[in-house]
Amino acid sequence: MSDPAAGDPPLPSSRARRPTDRSQARPVRPASRTSDIRRLIAATASSIVPGSGQALNLRLRPALFFGLPTALIVLVAWLIAHSDRSAAVLARLISPEILGALLLLNVAVLLWRVLALFQAFSDRRYPGQPGRLGGVGLVALLAFTVVPHAAAWNAGSAAQEMFAEIFAGSTVRSVSGPLPEDRQRLNVLLIGVDSGPGRTEALTDSLIVVSLDPVGRTVSMVSIPRDLAGVPLGNGDTYGPKINSLMTFADLHPADFPAGGIRTLENAVGALLGIPIHAYATVDLTGFVAMVDAVGGVDIDVERPLADAKYGGFGVGPGWSVEPGRHHFDGANALAYARIRKSPGESDFTRAARQQQILVALRDRAVSVGVLVDLPILIRAVGSTVRTDLPADRLAQLAGLADQIGASSTVKVVLTSSMIRSGGSTKYGSVWLAVPSRIAAMTKVVFGPPGADPTWPVPVVPVPNPDAREAPTRAGRL
Template structure:
């Protein structure tokens, strides 16, 4: 029994004990090399591991490798037991021990293989296979100093047709440092100028929707493009909305919006639950629910998915602009609290929720570079600028002022690396700010 257990902990022990020195030392060498490789990758090359974890080819290879190691380990255990098995009494007990050792090896291997398989499934389902132009490993951003990604919160409520993009924020990220500024546009922005082409021809004086059925707000542009294919000719169904919305917001801000990521509000709650909740500081009590039946009291607490959803969407006794500030605080909290251990503990639920809730045009071959960039973002203070009253009149927007404020915010290099996390002091509500301020000042 001791030799069988010893061989499970260090391959080759039973072989050496029975005089099979060459085979024993070979197994021992293979085992030590394998352990050394795993420890080295998990410590010295942790960043590279995160990049490999979002590449379908590597995930497929990892699934096979984990299964191979689990089977090989079990074979070594049974082989070792066979060499040193007792001839008389105790045979069944020792056989049971050998079987239990095999299960102890196979169970975590099967779990790790399952995680790798689910990761492969999420990456290939959510992200497009390849980008329109090849991603170069040494310069994935093709010389760009910033990458701008549109983050959309979509609400497909049962009482209204189609999708309304009620939350629209562009994350402008410095590709060298990770310094990030969030530019938020209110859903009720009116007279939005659509990009040149069929869309501008249809609405030469700004988007008006389909009055009196719709008021012609920015949050209608996505669904309008999906309903009227001629608005974005040559683009297939399901892609017209994001394409027109990206182009429209790019023109509003005066910066190129390259990619988008959209999360369904109900699915977002499932993602929060899969994370085990999210800790948020609530500055003022928030009433929520269809009939105001819920209340989130002031204070710092961990919110469930449903509570987090209402934290980000409730407008009772407040307005769109206060809600926009809370949404950015919620995104920031999720980004900071999504640690690997928590995510692995509920990975299957998280993977299922992600596939249901998220759509994006970020190509899979850009994910390794995006993961590296994400690590830089987590080490900086994220700044935020909202184009809401009094800075911007949503009924008669000053488009030139919006572009000027964006340019000024991106020239401001004051976002220093994050060193310590301290309790933020009270500050004016983000809706009253006319400059890009750190989310640490608000949340």
């Protein structure tokens, strides 16, 4: 048998002549999958921090284009969070006008993030078209990016609506009072309304005048007893029943009280104290509980033991008690501490002092927590129950003052036995009557000119006795 000719090429084997489809596909699929993963990593980075995905793709100019505005926004947010006047800045940011601008900024940031992630995903360094993994991952990433902005839009829109309700004043007709100049005292009547179960009408459970001095940076608080009767109305007339029924009575008789219930009450309190009442704020007791809970509770130094076996309501009871010492109260227990009055040795006067203590503690807590307060919960709590005729543009100014005024700059007064006297038992129940001269003396000090020290009670300076100074000398001569 002869060998093949020396010049003839060897015949290829059948295995070499038939390349399989498997061997052809191997280099394609892993490359596509790897490219999709790299695309998604870069896009995710730019979704979180625009510009970072471009940096991963080694694209300097796009990284700077998307990254510098992002860095500016982060810097501004950091400065706001670490500002010494964070409460004032936050109040300014959530005012209706600024809140509307922030909603538009929210949309702009969303579009910026989406543009950045698309640019990082479709960078030309990645060959070919993205595969199935890339497409599915891109859709999931878009949802991850859009959902927080949609939630922020809903929350911001709800906040706008609630602020419109809060600063629209009472739903019951009321005529607002004139506002003072920027450097004059602002006197606000805080009205705690008890309209809970078992009430046939809304009664003013607490009346507190809060006066803010922007020059001296002090706050004066004066509590009006709810059983005070015969109060002047500011027009020469007096209201015979208890003052806590005046607001509802005036609203039910518009022909006699055309200004409305709240303004009539403001005029009465202003005439009683001899000061103008510029604005009011009403809060329902349920809303008070929600506000305290929204700031994480309040810290209170309890001076005396309190116990009332019959107290109940708003999530507490039957029965409530507390021992002396420092306590952290949630909303329901803070309200119980502020309302209880049937404990031995307690009265409406001691209760009024505790209400002032709670208000100061609530202010301190809100300022100390600052921007960390659960703002959506707080806004919902305030929006559902608080009404005021204060202009919304004053919110930042008031928050700034609250940020700077401490407990040592807050003067608390309760109209008690030195300024009121017993009116005995009447058809309206046991009542108190005002002593105008004593109230006027207090008002002169507590609501003095802007910048004056509202110290109360007025310190008694002993008058030197010449005979007392000479006595030792005379004794020495004996």
